[in-house]
Amino acid sequence: MQIKNLLILSVVAALSRISVIAAVFLYSGGIDFPSNICQWDCAWYLSIVNEGYDLHPHAYAPGTPHHANHEGSFSNWAFFPLFPVTVRILSSILYSDPLVTALILNNILFIALIILLYTYLKNDFGEEIALKGSAAFCFFPFTIYLSVPYSEGLFLTLLFGGLVLLQRKRFVLAAITGALLGATRTTGLFFEFIFISYSIPFLVQLQKEKQNLSAPAITFIFGVLFIPVGLEIYSIYLHHLTGDALAFSHIQRAWGRIPGNPIKTFINEIKNPAVISVYGMFSSMLAITASVWLFTKKHWGESIFTLASILLPISTGTFTSCTRYSLLSLSWIIFFSYMISKLPRSTYLSVIISFFLLLLIFAKFWINDLQFMI
Amino acid sequence: MKEQIINKIPLRKLLLLPIIFPLLFLHAYVLHLALNPKTELPYKLYFIDRKINQWNFGRVTQYKTGTVIDFGISGNSEKYTLHGFSKPEKWGTWTHKKSTGLLLRLSEKPKKNLLLTVDAYAYVNKKKPFQIVDIYVNERFLETWKYTKSSKKAKTVIIPKALIVYNKNYVYINFKLKDLASPKKLGLGTDRRKLGIGVVSIRLDSIKSAATLN
Numbered sequence: 057m058q059i060k061n062l063l064i065l066s067v068v069a070a071l072s073r074i075s076v077i078a079a080v081f082l083y084s085g086g087i088d089f090p091s092n093i094c095q096w097d098c099a100w101y102l103s104i105v106n107e108g109y110d111l112h113p114h115a116y117a118p119g120t121p122h123h124a125n126h127e128g129s130f131s132n133w134a135f136f137p138l139f140p141v142t143v144r145i146l147s148s149i150l151y152s153d154p155l156v157t158a159l160i161l162n163n164i165l166f167i168a169l170i171i172l173l174y175t176y177l178k179n180d181f182g183e184e185i186a187l188k189g190s191a192a193f194c195f196f197p198f199t200i201y202l203s204v205p206y207s208e209g210l211f212l213t214l215l216f217g218g219l220v221l222l223q224r225k226r227f228v229l230a231a232i233t234g235a236l237l238g239a240t241r242t243t244g245l246f247f248e249f250i251f252i253s254y255s256i257p258f259l260v261q262l263q264k265e266k267q268n269l270s271a272p273a274i275t276f277i278f279g280v281l282f283i284p285v286g287l288e289i290y291s292i293y294l295h296h297l298t299g300d301a302l303a304f305s306h307i308q309r310a311w312g313r314i315p316g317n318p319i320k321t322f323i324n325e326i327k328n329p330a331v332i333s334v335y336g337m338f339s340s341m342l343a344i345t346a347s348v349w350l351f352t353k354k355h356w357g358e359s360i361f362t363l364a365s366i367l368l369p370i371s372t373g374t375f376t377s378c379t380r381y382s383l384l385s386l387s388w389i390i391f392f393s394y395m396i397s398k399l400p401r402s403t404y405l406s407v408i409i410s411f412f413l414l415l416l417i418f419a420k421f422w423i424n425d426l427q428f429m430i
Numbered sequence: 431m432k433e434q435i436i437n438k439i440p441l442r443k444l445l446l447l448p449i450i451f452p453l454l455f456l457h458a459y460v461l462h463l464a465l466n467p468k469t470e471l472p473y474k475l476y477f478i479d480r481k482i483n484q485w486n487f488g489r490v491t492q493y494k495t496g497t498v499i500d501f502g503i504s505g506n507s508e509k510y511t512l513h514g515f516s517k518p519e520k521w522g523t524w525t526h527k528k529s530t531g532l533l534l535r536l537s538e539k540p541k542k543n544l545l546l547t548v549d550a551y552a553y554v555n556k557k558k559p560f561q562i563v564d565i566y567v568n569e570r571f572l573e574t575w576k577y578t579k580s581s582k583k584a585k586t587v588i589i590p591k592a593l594i595v596y597n598k599n600y601v602y603i604n605f606k607l608k609d610l611a612s613p614k615k616l617g618l619g620t621d622r623r624k625l626g627i628g629v630v631s632i633r634l635d636s637i638k639s640a641a642t643l644n
Contacts, residue, residue, distance in 0.1 A: 113473075129476070228446070278446040281453040288460040299468035301460060306477035314480065 058178075061187050062171055065194075069170040072194040072415070073163040076203045079419035090155055092423040096430050098158075098205040100132045104140035105147065105154040109133060109297055113310065129310040133303040137290055138239040139207035158205035165209045166202050170194060172216035177393055179223045180355070188404065189393025196392065197414040198383040200422055208384055211240045215386060218247060219358070222254040227272075230254075231279035239286030242304065243365040248283050253357025255279065313372030321370050332427060336375025336382075340366055343382035346391035355390070362387035377430055471568065471600035472533065475512065481531060482512050490600065493534040495544065499632045507629075510534050514605075516623060522550070522630040526623040529606050532632070536599040543637045544589040546603065552577030553625035557616045558609075563627060566604040568597045577627065588637065601634065 077093075084092040094102065103110075110131040139158075147157040170190050177186035193199065202209040218233035234251055237244030255276045262269055295301040308314075325337050343366050351359040362385045369381055382388060396407060467478060472490055476482040491509040493499075501507040501515075501523040508518065514530030515523050552561035554577060561577040565587055573587045594601055607626040613619030 274446050291460050295463045301463035309477055
């Protein structure tokens with residue numbers, strides 16, 4: 057039964073990705089496909105793949121970072137290394153173009169992500185929710201970001217991989233996955249919350265059963281200490297490159313992001329609403345709601361992970377990109393999968409068809425370089 | 431499952447325990463690096479301390495020792511000032527923040543210590559008889575100046591050569607003032623700015639050829 061479900065999901069996931077790529081290809085008329093699939097942050101990732109990390113901040117020109125111009129304030133340091141490094145290694149092994157490699161990697165990872173999502177949901181919510189929920193997620197419009205050369209695909213795959221490992225009490229492997237998450241995006245560090253939320257109940261349970269706690273306790277300490285390693289290696293690298301171990305954070309100023317109070321961001325937005333920011337704020341509220349729901353389901357690690365991941369970018373004073381962060385956040389994916397699987401069959405199918413059409417429209421939005429897709 | 435875990439105890443202890451201490455060392459090392467950046471001064475001021483509002487990397491104005499930085503309306507001070515200065519007036523420029531700074535880059539590596547000469551008045555009156563100003567250069571405290579009504583206009587302080595050379599010839603001069611008050615608050619006028627010192631000019635000289643502006 058499980059193998060059959062996994063096969064069905066793999067096919068559904070693959071078909072959804074083929075549809076997205078085909079849509080971008082057709083909208084582009086074929087010829088401009090590479091430049092059309094590579095929008096916004098994709099250029100930054102490719103700059104890391106092709107030329108490595110910048111030595112100085114430089115002027116920003118979307119799609120064409122200028123490394124020679126020292127008068128600007130932008131740099132690719134904001135983009136964490138695991139995704140571009142993986143693309144670079146694969147591209148060298150396969151002798152393929154980095155953009156094509158990144159596309160292939162992300163779309164294969166998407167299938168892996170759906171299988172891991174199914175496995176995670178099945179363990180916690182049962183077979184039916186897992187199957188219907190993860191199949192529906194394949195057509196969720198915001199999964200467009202999981203097909204294009206962004207780091208979200210790798211991040212979510214590692215995240216659900218880590219969760220499944222924790223469900224199976226494989227704490228050492230989960231900690232290693234956590235370290236990889238930290239090397240993929242800043243918010244990977246928050247995997248600590250999830251790790252602790254799974255480890256402590258396990259230790260308590262062992263104690264109740266009067267079992268020897270020394271080895272699990274060592275594993276727990278190792279895990280907590282090991283998860284930041286990915287981010288720390290990147291910090292050490294940045295220190296040697298730029299002199300600033302926190303350059304990935306400090307460079308955010310170039311994008312107008314300055315650390316502050318997230319509540320102020322909400323208040324400022326309510327005082328001076330702008331359409332794109334309201335869109336970001338509304339999406340953030342959805343993710344926060346999903347996190348609260350998940351907390352009530354006693355998945356507090358996942359819930360706190362999401363809240364921290366959402367509040368971190370909001371605390372920089374802007375809702376830019378918050379729709380992407382929120383609607384591809386852990387809590388939202390679980391909430392979405394759970395809720396949609398509870399719909400009656402006919403409604404479920406019509407929602408999936410609507411989402412599929414919207415996904416194709418999002419592919420058009422993507423190639424049109426629309427501001428709200430950033 | 432639990433049996434498996436128990437069986438793994440010796441192996442886990444053997445493998446994981448020795449890794450824990452290097453991990454602690456790694457965290458301490460990264461924390462040390464994070465707290466002690468080794469960047470150039472303009473980068474630090476803009477990205478880390480956020481004291482500059484515009485990133486002008488590569489455009490920090492070059493300065494030749496002995497040149498007078500004139501803070502008057504027709505002067506050249508705006509090429510150097512970073513934060514805390516009001517708009518230049520005919521006679522000079524008021525500072526109106528607790529921290530006031532200017533940044534310049536020496537056109538050549540200093541061979542000797544430098545003498546910083548600041549020609550300035552302070553906003554002092556009966557209700558506020560003195561003004562205390564701490565002088566920092568490249569974030570190192572050098573001296574405290576006390577301004578009263580009878581203070582000499584020009585005050586000087588020696589800047590050690592090493593402080594400039596270490597920072598690749600960048601010179602960030604920072605005045606830190608306490609207890610600022612606006613003329614309006616003191617009931618002495620309508621100006622709402624919290625006035626500190628009124629700078630007329632600033633000059634850096636090689637210590638041998640130093641001369642006060644007076």
